[in-house]
Amino acid sequence: MSLQNKKIFLSPPHMSGNEMTYIQDAFDTNWIAPLGPHVDAFEKELAAYAGVKDAAAVSSGTAAIHLALQLLDVKAGDTVFCSSLTFVASANPIVYCGARPVFIDSEPETWNMSPQALERALLDARREGQLPKAVIVVNLYGQSAKMDEIVQLCDDFDIPIIEDAAESLGSTYRGKASGSFGRFGVYSFNGNKIISTSGGGMLVSNDMEQLKRARFLATQARDQAAHYQHSQLGFNYRMSNVLAGIGRAQLEVLDERVQARRLICDRYQEALSSVPGIQFMPELANSRSNRWLTVITIDEQEAGTSVQEVFAALTAQNIEARPVWKPLHLQPLFEGALFYPHQDKEIVSDQLFHTGLCLPSGSQMTEDDQIRVISCVKKSILQTIHSS
Numbered sequence: 025m026s027l028q029n030k031k032i033f034l035s036p037p038h039m040s041g042n043e044m045t046y047i048q049d050a051f052d053t054n055w056i057a058p059l060g061p062h063v064d065a066f067e068k069e070l071a072a073y074a075g076v077k078d079a080a081a082v083s084s085g086t087a088a089i090h091l092a093l094q095l096l097d098v099k100a101g102d103t104v105f106c107s108s109l110t111f112v113a114s115a116n117p118i119v120y121c122g123a124r125p126v127f128i129d130s131e132p133e134t135w136n137m138s139p140q141a142l143e144r145a146l147l148d149a150r151r152e153g154q155l156p157k158a159v160i161v162v163n164l165y166g167q168s169a170k171m172d173e174i175v176q177l178c179d180d181f182d183i184p185i186i187e188d189a190a191e192s193l194g195s196t197y198r199g200k201a202s203g204s205f206g207r208f209g210v211y212s213f214n215g216n217k218i219i220s221t222s223g224g225g226m227l228v229s230n231d232m233e234q235l236k237r238a239r240f241l242a243t244q245a246r247d248q249a250a251h252y253q254h255s256q257l258g259f260n261y262r263m264s265n266v267l268a269g270i271g272r273a274q275l276e277v278l279d280e281r282v283q284a285r286r287l288i289c290d291r292y293q294e295a296l297s298s299v300p301g302i303q304f305m306p307e308l309a310n311s312r313s314n315r316w317l318t319v320i321t322i323d324e325q326e327a328g329t330s331v332q333e334v335f336a337a338l339t340a341q342n343i344e345a346r347p348v349w350k351p352l353h354l355q356p357l358f359e360g361a362l363f364y365p366h367q368d369k370e371i372v373s374d375q376l377f378h379t380g381l382c383l384p385s386g387s388q389m390t391e392d393d394q395i396r397v398i399s400c401v402k403k404s405i406l407q408t409i410h411s412s
């Protein structure tokens with residue numbers, strides 16, 4: 025295959041090389057499993073990075089959300105509020121607990137949870153005598169939600185926040201690490217995230233007692249006894265020592281990865297901002313996004329082209345792009361779930377779903393690769409304009 029058609033991936037893993045040192049150490053000491061010194065060290069290092077007291081390394085971000093819900097005693101009959109515009113993994117653990125999700129729309133400045141919609145949902149819930157057990161707030165594509173407003177509201181109603189920072193590790197809000205604002209924060213090290221352990225996650229909190237319990241639940245809830253005794257339902261959710269070694273090496277280069285992705289976003293903005301109909305996902309004042317993915321919206325009227333057509337043009341050039349997440353309130357899986365729009369006649373997440381497109385943003389992407397993406401997007405829009 026010619027270099028011209030080499031596949032450009034959306035967000036492939038980017039190893040630093042130092043991972044092998046930690047992996048070798050795990051092999052040399054035979055700490056392959058269970059757990060081990062790299063797990064302990066990775067937890068300490070990540071907690072320090074995020075500015076929280078403690079962290080528990082687990083097998084996935086999804087597992088971390090599930091554990092957070094377990095720690096908050098979410099059970100059958102309960103409700104949990106959750107951002108609608110997100111990956112399904114934000115909400116699936118609500119259903120694992122037998123609880124019902126209530127979806128909250130986005131607002132236009134961060135594309136994340138609308139404080140207005142959240143407030144209406146909380147007021148309704150109080151009136152009906154069933155406040156949610158938790159609010160899961162997602163920081164989409166690296167951009168923090170409006171945490172001041174959301175924390176204030178949740179404090180007023182005394183509802184704990186689970187901050188789904190799976191996509192926003194390395195981002196900040198008012199100078200504080202994204203993921204450190206809730207009762208619990210969740211990170212993911214899945215293959216496409218800003219740093220990766222191939223698969224894995226982290227649950228963080230300032231409540232060390234709760235994280236101790238998280239570790240207990242994540243190792244099959246085994247009682248203190250030489251024989252295998254269990255009084256509670258547990259899970260097999262811990263991270264292996266080998267993967268934690270990969271995580272330690274990845275964490276060392278996290279800030280470089282953020283810089284690289286921000287530079288990629290800057291280049292896209294420089295090249296595409298003036299193209300008719302294209303707008304970029306905003307960055308809220310007082311926040312700094314890791315720009316995990318650069319996301320544009322395409323106004324079909326102005327561009328003379330739809331997102332689907334640009335997506336198809338990129339795919340034809342062997343370039344992996346992706347539509348914005350399909351909102352969870354539109355998912356067949358969650359049919360019938362309650363949903364609170366940003367404003368009466370304005371559903372922001374639906375609009376973003378219909379106009380949004382994620383561009384390749386891997387931290388290892390070369391300038392030449394990026395030029396290929398840019399010219400393909402430009403061509404598919406400007407050609408239509410000129411021919412009409």
Ligand SMILES: *Cc1c(COP(=O)(O)O)cnc(C)c1O
Nearest residue numbers: 084085086111113114190212214
């Ligand atoms: C990736 C992701 C998750 C799930 O993380 P896994 O490690 O893949 O289980 C949860 N929420 C969001 C927003 C994600 O992007």
